[in-house]
Amino acid sequence: MDAQNDDPLNIAVIGPSRFPIREPYAGGLEVVVAKEVQALRKRGHSVTLFAAAGSEGHDPRFQFTSMTGVSGFGDSFYPPGGYEADAGEFDRLMDHLVGSGFDVVLNHSLSHVPLIRAADLHARMITTLHCPRLGPMQDAFDLLGEATGQVQAVSRSVLSSWRVPQGAEVVPNGVDTRIWRPRATAAAPPRAVWCGRIVPEKAPHLAVDAALSAGMTLDLAGRIGDEHYMRRVLAPRLRDAASAVRYHGALGRDALVPLVAGASVALVTPCWEEPFGLTAVEALACGTPVVALARGGIREILSGQPGVVLVDPGRDPASALSAAIPAALTLDRVATARAAAAAFSHERRIDRVEAQLRGLPVGAAP
Template identity: 45%
Template structure:
């Protein structure tokens, strides 16, 4: 099939990834091509040129100095993002049916959803977050214009009052995230921001008597300096933003991965990555994490309870690494995810034979 993938116009699809959404889009594009599909990727400038796809860079726009003097003028970033998606959707409205069999929207922007009725090619939007007002309002313009998938049962349930969706669990590349011996420190990975609560991972690991390595970017400098940095020490170190290869090496050696969302995590890609490395997971039971982490491969704790998380860390460290790997391969792999999307593409495009 001929597939157009819509990604973020803000963050390039390349390593080290800005977040799970960019990582997911990268592997989805790569694996779709491997399985014989023709893929075009709309993404931010600077995306991975080695991806075997046609890259379409986001359109740019710069307001005049006169326009910027308007007291109600939005930010340049808002204008650039708006015009990037507006230009894309207008282009797809004109020529999309001749070029593509399906358009798969993985952005968080409202315009691909709001303008879906302009297209003569089916569009499917994956819901990667809990409901937001801009996406709810876009869906309200014509909720029949797009089909919807959700990255977990928890996310589908959160959106059920707005629109029905097909659950397609995210997946990780089990050829990249491979098993290792474990036995090392605990690992926390992700963006070091308040809603991910890495400071609680430090407190819980320290309470459990387990050294912790934190890996990831720190985009919120004030939070990092005020809350995270004072907690760092010999038993809790931050190693920076790692690419997937380096992070996989770290996870293979880890005895446990710690996941501490301070919000209802729509999926929890870092948990799936750890399990693929054979590393059990200790996590707060929020959002979709209970769909990923079962008792035989980790431990779940009451959200926000550092003592409960410390107990979950101790429990998870005793889980079988082979069982963790097996769960990832069977339920959380990228190959399974792409197969589910292939079937969904075929259904909405009327190409059932391609599924």
């Protein structure tokens, strides 16, 4: 593509296959894909989204079978035969894309199939790595190398877990600061908030323990992605602390943003090498200070960021989080929101994506 050509592009976006791209979003990956599609369309490009059944604004002819409500399914595993069925649907989509007239394919899926079929395409494909290394995808990189297309990652931390022979650029996620922004709040006793997927690696139980230890109430919001974890680990805490912890379930942005913006502090509690930490950035954009365990992308993107207190996970992360809360409550919320908007603007990210699509040199992350 000519770097000087400002004509609209014909873009295919391959979304994740597990959950629909719609409110309430199943996780950060779904948010990122939805906002990218919306922004590129707003800039005049023709964008076709291929995503799970039930998505908004997607091509239903090639939709993936959503795993929502499927028995024996979780965020990190499939029911028997589920992965094979998923791969078959990706193969069908790639058959379609081979004969299409797209200028570029943006691949946000967690499937190996687009990688092994990339060389069949007449369009350039750019794959974004959103999570730590997945075996089948890594096998494709090892076997096919540059034939898998261009690659980018949401953080240096997540990229470090992969072997990408052709190299990859780091393009951090962004937040829509027209949505995630400070809101006027009435004076009230300090309260904490936690939001995200209810799964072991996100560890919301640590937020419950930390808030209770600090003598604070806690609002907890998110989709249950692991029923066993919810039943065995989190639910007993919710029952025992019913007067102090409110679980809101999965919330759309209309309810979630005021909840986060009105909190005194946001707790971010990864027990894995967090790829990015979008919920932390969303809170900061609202001016809500963040106390977070310094893991993976959280450590990378939030070190030195105003409004953040990073905590060493150590042997007793809940106590460490609790001890850091008083300092967070003194941080300047106006400065926190201003700095987050400058560092993590979604429009700034789309500028970089659009420059890539037109073949312009992108360089290091700003």
